[in-house]
Amino acid sequence: MHWFLEPGLWSNDAVRTGVGVGGVVAIVSALVGLFTVMRGQSFAGHALADVATAGGAGSGVLGFSPLAGFVVGALVGAGAMEAIGVERVRQRDVATGVVLGGATGLSALFLYLITLNSSSTGSTQLILFGSLFIVSKATFFVAAVLSAVVCLALAWLGRPLLFASLSPDAANARGVAVTRVALLYTVLMAVTVGLSAIVIGSVLSTALLIGPPAAALRLGRSLSATFTTAAAFGVAAVALGVVVSYDSYYWWPSHRALPVSFCVVTLVVVELIAVNVVRRVTTRRIVETRE
Amino acid sequence: MFSSFMTNAWIVGTVVALLAGATGFFVVLRGSSFAAHAIPNGAFAGAAGATLVGITPLVGLIAFAVMAALGIGASRRHRSDVATAMALVMMLALGAAFLSLSAAYEPQVDALLFGEILGVATSSIAPVVIISLACALALAFMYRPLLFNAAAPDLASARGLNPTVLEMAFMLTLALGSALTVPVVGALLTFSLTVGPPAAARLITRRPATALVTSMLLSVVTLWASIVASYQTNLPVGFFVGTFSALVYVAARVATQRLGRRA
Numbered sequence: 001m002h003w004f005l006e007p008g009l010w011s012n013d014a015v016r017t018g019v020g021v022g023g024v025v026a027i028v029s030a031l032v033g034l035f036t037v038m039r040g041q042s043f044a045g046h047a048l049a050d051v052a053t054a055g056g057a058g059s060g061v062l063g064f065s066p067l068a069g070f071v072v073g074a075l076v077g078a079g080a081m082e083a084i085g086v087e088r089v090r091q092r093d094v095a096t097g098v099v100l101g102g103a104t105g106l107s108a109l110f111l112y113l114i115t116l117n118s119s120s121t122g123s124t125q126l127i128l129f130g131s132l133f134i135v136s137k138a139t140f141f142v143a144a145v146l147s148a149v150v151c152l153a154l155a156w157l158g159r160p161l162l163f164a165s166l167s168p169d170a171a172n173a174r175g176v177a178v179t180r181v182a183l184l185y186t187v188l189m190a191v192t193v194g195l196s197a198i199v200i201g202s203v204l205s206t207a208l209l210i211g212p213p214a215a216a217l218r219l220g221r222s223l224s225a226t227f228t229t230a231a232a233f234g235v236a237a238v239a240l241g242v243v244v245s246y247d248s249y250y251w252w253p254s255h256r257a258l259p260v261s262f263c264v265v266t267l268v269v270v271e272l273i274a275v276n277v278v279r280r281v282t283t284r285r286i287v288e289t290r291e
Numbered sequence: 292m293f294s295s296f297m298t299n300a301w302i303v304g305t306v307v308a309l310l311a312g313a314t315g316f317f318v319v320l321r322g323s324s325f326a327a328h329a330i331p332n333g334a335f336a337g338a339a340g341a342t343l344v345g346i347t348p349l350v351g352l353i354a355f356a357v358m359a360a361l362g363i364g365a366s367r368r369h370r371s372d373v374a375t376a377m378a379l380v381m382m383l384a385l386g387a388a389f390l391s392l393s394a395a396y397e398p399q400v401d402a403l404l405f406g407e408i409l410g411v412a413t414s415s416i417a418p419v420v421i422i423s424l425a426c427a428l429a430l431a432f433m434y435r436p437l438l439f440n441a442a443a444p445d446l447a448s449a450r451g452l453n454p455t456v457l458e459m460a461f462m463l464t465l466a467l468g469s470a471l472t473v474p475v476v477g478a479l480l481t482f483s484l485t486v487g488p489p490a491a492a493r494l495i496t497r498r499p500a501t502a503l504v505t506s507m508l509l510s511v512v513t514l515w516a517s518i519v520a521s522y523q524t525n526l527p528v529g530f531f532v533g534t535f536s537a538l539v540y541v542a543a544r545v546a547t548q549r550l551g552r553r554a
Binding site for chain 2: 101
C-alpha cells in the first residue's frame with residue numbers, strides 16, 4: 001500500500017481534521033443537495049456560495065469571525081433572491097443572476113480592501129478555493145454542530161419539501177404551504193453552502209452540493225438508498241481527494257502539491273461521468289435481453 | 292479622467308459593454324444566466340493555464356471558454372443546470388490547480404477574476420474590436436431564430452429550426468464574447484453586465500428590438516459610470532460594475548411597479 005498511501009498520512013493532524021470536517025460537510029451537502037438537484041436549483045445553490053464569499057471577505061475587512069461572515073452572507077443572499085423573485089418561477093433565473101452579480105461586486109471591493117490593509121498574501125485564493133488542510137479544530141466543532149442542526153431541520157422539513165418538489169400543484173392543493181417550504185429550504189441551503197464555503201472554499205461547495213446527489217439520482221433507486229448513495233459518493237470523493245492531494249507532493253521534484261479542492265472536484269466529476277456510463281451500458285443490456 | 296492612459300479603458304470598455312448588453316438580452320430571454328456565469332469562469336481557468344504554459348492569455352481564454360460552452364451545450368437535454376454546475380466547478384478547480392502550480396502573483400489572479408480595465412494595452416484594442424464585431428454579426432444573424440425559439444419552441448422546431456444547433460451557436464457566441472470581456476472587467480463581473488442591464492431593459496419595454504437597444508444603452512451607461520466612480524474613488528472598477536448593474540435592475544423594477552400600479 002505504500003505506493004498509494006504515502007508514509008505519515010494518518011499521523012498527520014491536518015489530514016485527519018481535514019478528512020473529518022470534509023466528510024461531515026460532504027454528508028450534509030449531499031443530503032441538502034438532493035433537493036437542490038430535484039428542484040432544479042443548482043444555479044441558486046452555486047450563487048449562494050459566491051454570495052457567501054462576499055460575506056467571508058467582508059468578515060476579513062470588518063474583523064469578525066469568517067464562519068459568521070460566510071453563513072450571514074449566504075443568508076442575506078437567500079433573502080435577497082426570495083425578495084426579488086418570489087412572484088414568478090421564470091423570474092428566478094434573473095433574480096439569482098442579479099443577486100450574484102451584485103454580490104461579486106461586493107467581494108471585489110472587500111478582497112481589494114484586504115490586500116490593501118494586510119501584508120498576508122493568498123487571501124483571495126484561499127477564500128475562493130479554500131483548503132481542507134488548514135481547518136482548525138475549533139472550526140471543525142462549530143461546523144459539526146451546524147451540520148447537525150441542518151440535518152435535524154431537513155428531517156423535519158423533508159416530507160412536505162419532497163411533496164412540494166415533486167408536484168407543487170398537488171402539494172398546494174393538499175394544504176402544503178409551498179412558498180413557505182421553498183423559503184425555508186432556501187435558508188437551509190444557504191446555511192449549508194455558507195458552512196461548506198468556509199471549510200472547503202466556495203468552488204468546492206458547489207461540487208459537493210450538486211455532484212454526488214446528481215450521480216445518486218441517476219442510479220434511480222429508492223429514496224433512502226439515494227440518500228445513502230449520495231452521502232457515500234460525497235465522502236468517498238473527499239477522502240480520496242485528500243489522499244491524492246497529499247501524495248501529489250511527492251510526484252514532482254518541485255514539491256508543488258495539487259490543491260486539495262482540485263482533487264476533490266475532479267473525483268466528483270469522475271464519479272458523475274462513471275455513473276452516466278454505467279447507466280448507459282446497463283440500460284442497453286436490458287433492452288437487448290428483452291429483444 | 293480623459294488623459295491618455297484612460298483612452299484605452301474608455302474605448303475597450305465601451306465595446307465590451309455594448310456586446311455584453313446585446314448578448315445579455317438573449318441570455319435573459321432564454322433564461323441561460325447560469326451558463327452566462329459559468330462560461331466566463333471557464334475562460335478564467337484558460338487564462339491561468341496559458342500563464343502556466345507561457346502562451347498568450349487570449350488563446351487560453353478562447354480555448355477554455357469554447358470548451359465550457361460545448362460542455363454545457365452538448366448536455367442540454369436533461370438536467371442542463373447540473374451539467375452547467377459541474378462544468379463550472381471543474382473549470383474553476385482546474386484554474387486553481389494551474390495557479391498553484393505556476394505560483395502566479397496574487398494581483399494577477401485578482402485582475403483575472405475582477406478585471407483590470409485601467410491596464411488595457413493599446414495592442415489589445417484591435418483584437419477586442421474585431422472579435423466583438425464578429426460576435427455582433429453572429430447575433431444579428433441569429434436574432435430572428437433566437438426570438439422565434441424563445442417565444443414558441445415547439446412551433447420553431449416544427450418549422451425546421453434545430454434547437455440544439457441554435458443553442459450551440461449561441462453558447463459559442465457567448466464564449467467568444469466572454470473570452471474578450473474577462474481580461475477587461477474580470478471573470479466574475481462579465482456576468483453582472485450580462486444580466487443586470489438586460490434584465491432591466493426587459494422590464495422597461497416588451498418590444499424585442501427596443502429592449503435590445505435599451506439593454507445595450509443601459510450596459511454602456513453602467514460601465515461608464517463605473518469607470519468614473521472607480522477613477523474618483525480609487526476603488527476597484529469591478530465593485531462598481533457589480534453594484535451599478537444590480538442597482539439598474541432594482542431601479543427598473545421599482546419604477547415599473549410604480550407605473551403599473553398607477554395605470
